[in-house]
Amino acid sequence: MPTHPTPHGERPHARGRLNQPPPDTATDFPTIAAAREAARSCRRCPLWHDATQTVFGEGLDHPEIVFVGEQPGDQEDLAGRPFVGPAGRLLDAVLDDASIDRAKVYVTNAVKHFKFEPRGKRRIHSKPNAGEIRACRWWLEKELALTVPKLVVALGATAAHALLGEVVSVTQLRGQTVYRSDGLRVFVTIHPSFILRLPEEVDKRAERARFLEDMRAVARMMAA
Numbered sequence: 001m002p003t004h005p006t007p008h009g010e011r012p013h014a015r016g017r018l019n020q021p022p023p024d025t026a027t028d029f030p031t032i033a034a035a036r037e038a039a040r041s042c043r044r045c046p047l048w049h050d051a052t053q054t055v056f057g058e059g060l061d062h063p064e065i066v067f068v069g070e071q072p073g074d075q076e077d078l079a080g081r082p083f084v085g086p087a088g089r090l091l092d093a094v095l096d097d098a099s100i101d102r103a104k105v106y107v108t109n110a111v112k113h114f115k116f117e118p119r120g121k122r123r124i125h126s127k128p129n130a131g132e133i134r135a136c137r138w139w140l141e142k143e144l145a146l147t148v149p150k151l152v153v154a155l156g157a158t159a160a161h162a163l164l165g166e167v168v169s170v171t172q173l174r175g176q177t178v179y180r181s182d183g184l185r186v187f188v189t190i191h192p193s194f195i196l197r198l199p200e201e202v203d204k205r206a207e208r209a210r211f212l213e214d215m216r217a218v219a220r221m222m223a224a
């Protein structure tokens with residue numbers, strides 16, 4: 001697990017401990033727009049079947065920071081855009097407080113189709129499994145190869161799993177920067193929906209403040 005702290009509170013992950021990205025990560029799409037178009041008809045896992053559409057990443061073609069969430073929610077599935085529902089609004093507000101301009105980053109998800117259980121008229125979010133994460137990692141790695149960010153922010157466990165190639169503990173790695181063997185820096189933090197799910201207002205406020213501290217650390221790393 002991460003050892004020697006480096007400037008900016010970063011701690012490199014012990015190299016060689018993590019499964020590395022699959023070998024076919026070299027990009028074969030000339031642009032993000034071409035990858036987005038190809039992903040519309042993705043059948044790499046069964047999730048396309050019940051989802052409305054593929055929700056690909058969006059933002060700057062060459063951002064400094066890429067944010068990776070879990071998967072589109074109900075509103076994102078209908079809109080075809082990532083992080084436009086309640087978790088997205090919270091993310092936007094915290095990024096704003098940390099002086100990170102969402103228009104200058106790229107936002108995507110580990111899994112690009114909404115996975116849900118129908119319950120009456122509602123569609124209840126269901127966590128993607130390891131096979132679905134692995135299948136969609138193909139797209140995530142294409143996005144990273146094309147955008148070439150300085151830093152990737154893993155929002156929650158599914159994103160960290162997809163980016164680091166294995167299940168990791170967000171509790172242990174939170175606030176740390178993990179270096180992949182390909183040189184990519186991955187900053188690990190919580191998913192904003194964790195804050196939304198907390199029942200007590202006092203806990204929500206405390207966790208929002210912690211999340212804001214993480215985003216301020218991200219902003220400092222980019223300013224350094």
Ligand code: URA
Nearest residue numbers: 069070071072082083
């Ligand atoms: N949660 C995510 O992880 N991604 C979204 O796009 C929306 C909610």
